[in-house]
Amino acid sequence: MRRKLLVGGLVSALLAALAAVIAAGPAGAAVSLRLQYKTSATGATADQVEPWFNLVSTGSTAVPLSGVKIRYYFKADSASQQYRFACSWAVVSCSTVTGTFGAISPGTATADRYLEVGFTAGTLAAGAQTGDLQLRFYRADWQRITQSDDYSFGPARTTYGDWTKVTVYQNGTLLWGTAPTGGNPTATPTPTVTPTAPGGNAGVVFDDFNYAGADDAGITAHHWTVRTNSGGPGVPGASWPKGNISFPSVGTGNQALQLRAASDGTASGTQQAEFLHQRKFLAGTYAARVKFSDAPVSGPDGDQIVQTFFTITPLAADLDPNYSEQDFEYLPNGGWGEPSNIMYATSWETYRNEPWLAVNVHNEVRASYDGWHDLVLQVSGGTIRYYIDGTLFAEHGGDYYPETVQSVNFNLWFIGGGLVGSSTQRAYHQQVDWFYHAKNEVVPPSEVLSRVNGYRASSTRWVDTVPAS
Template sequence: MSTTARTGRTRTRPGLRARAALAAAVVAGLGCATLSALPAAAADASVRVQYRQSSSGSDQAEPWFKVVNSGSTTLSLSEVRVRYYFKADAGASYTFACSWAVPGCANITGTFGTLAAPTADADRYLEIGFRAGAGGLAPGADTGDMQLRFHRSDWRPLNQNDDYSFGPGRTSYGDWTKVTASVGGPTVWGTAPAGNGPTDPPDPTDPPADGPALFDDFDYTSHTDPAIGAHGWSVRSNAGGPGVPGATWAPENVTFAKEGTNSIMNLETSTAGSGATTEHTEILTKDMKFKNGTYAARVHFSDAPRSGPDGDHLVQTFFTINDLKAPMADDYAEYDFEYLPNGGWGEPANILYTTSWETYRPDPWEAVNQHSEVRASYAGWHDLVLTIDDSSIVYYVDGQEFGRHDARYLPERTMSINFNQWLIDLAGQGSTTPRSYDQKVDYVLHVKDQVLTPAQAAAKVAAYRSAGVRFEDTVPATG
């Protein structure tokens, strides 16, 4: 694929930077804290979920909820998850939205998952979660009104009448056991569709048996440290897309430092409002040898520049990818975490995407992918985990499932592991005042052919660090 053909083109969907970055790398011959475990539920944790439907129409579902603390101690809402079960249309993807909520829409998340045992009236679920800003819930108190909705991403009609959790006659709030609620993991309210009952998660404290793995603590002196190349990494310097036309990829802006006892890699992206003054950053593995298994990284996203005016359409990433051999080639693969702190691609503000790619054509643009997204700030450190096996692709953020994507997007070929930070365009901020943005990375982990829970990934990282291991790569070159 020609990187020059992509330069300067505007896209309206996620995942753009990776394809051009990978192609450019091929042309150039480039070949602190741990992940957080789910909190344990308090011994007397108990909630009820009250539900009403606000729309029985065909364009969107509107399940409205109140969560009631029926226990005897104050409950942290960040530990609560509510699931609404429905029957998905074949091939459809869905978009969640919050219209209004007493706890604040910014403190509510909505992600979609797939049931392990589909039934006639449920094969998917919408999981509602709460950010720390939602606060606590005293005994006997409820969250107040949460006016939520979801629709097909293409806005085609949907049928709610075959949805397990839909109550067509529920036009006022009341207890509803066809939705479930969990606190810190265990289900404490409601009944899931048959065959999908609650199960306690496995003990997360012990890492699984040893297997081929890559671990890097990014303990280097600078971008010229010979150990970077010896450990299989390349710091990008070659020109080309994605991003602002005329920008350069500046290896000197990939730096390393200590934060506490942890070594940290920093990717700096800067601009003064023109292509000539814009510098992007990227680091990637030379070899494409990674496929099924678990990928994990601890990444610090930034909402604001280190200095100068804010507002640039920035993309901060962690992803794995291979090369597109021909337009719409069916052996292409790409799996992304992409954070846009100031919007872009048609979004007006913060959004975090996870995207799984089957294939695409650069010109004219055509894409086959599936994505999940949450429109909220993700400034700060976050634990990102991706698992790929022979049946599904699952994304986790801070120990919670963020998105689950279909088997049709599974990889056919091995991939590289990449981090980059770049500007989509210069439309977000027109100032010529210099500004720079930072994306930090604490570590990266890949465990070949093993699906780890986020807590198991945390345990494996902790084991490396307690043993003083800064780097290990036992993943065979054949993938």
């Protein structure tokens, strides 16, 4: 061991200055951010890895968080092992925090994977900090993780402190930390958008819902189904009457799909509604203009009801690996442990009913979404993006990306056990102005609206050029 001789305060000051430079990050970088780290799971093995971060601004200008990526490097327990990410709590809100996994090639003895943490919204002011980002990830098979051989793991870090074994990038530029060999990001090509209108170079579906009623022959001809069979989700024993689907006028010369759900507080007196398209959808852009409602159109308020637009592959068996689902779900009266209105965007890998095990990732915003909203879902290149009214709401990927063709669904249902204690009949409505899909094409929300307006300007009510699967 080499000994250092410290002579007086001058040497101490020089060493302190040198330490500050090292902690700030790589030489020559225009450093404006630094990262503090701690862990709440310090064992050599753990049920889940728990990296907690605090991102600190050291610059003089505000930093848009949407351009910031944090990378935590680790050694996979096996070459085929898959992992899941979750945000337990964040000062900036878990609804704005994303987590995806990537591989390092060639790997090292301590790193062949990384967790990349990003943000969908927010700005970090000059001199400010994000505060707690309490994050975790775990094995998809729920077995314990060996973390003692992970590059970024710091078992002694039980309080926040600067940590250069986790890197921070801004728009692809390294600002903080030292990555393991091969751990720097490579440029991701921007998805190509074909600027055709009304567009879609691999097939499109557009429906303006210009039908006379639930028995209109055009519904079946256009590959939609009005659900009437029993079963979940929702209140066990509830019915799904065809009459709960209608197409009222919502403007001059314009109709909308309307779903109705009603209840008198009993299972036999509860009705729900679902309208679904055939299974033939996978990569591409999905969009709909949906009217959510915070209150029933009649009767007492307070039932826990779910208002949805989603894609889904049926579950063939418990933990079916071919299952997939991407959901917009609005709960105006809360539910699933939430006390009031909340919007979820959820991507599913699979699930098991008994005992319940959900393998999904979600973002949420606790706010009212009463009224009309433009919902856009982009599924492309291993990434799922959810937009509401043109703003990115959530971004998911990895194991949650769908593998098999899906159907498109609109569903209005009551949460089992969530009905208010009243026998007075009440009814809720959800409306859908139009639906649009462009196969194998990433279409920005603004372009979606332009294409829909193009169809309407030409009085085109329905188009379907997407081949059946």
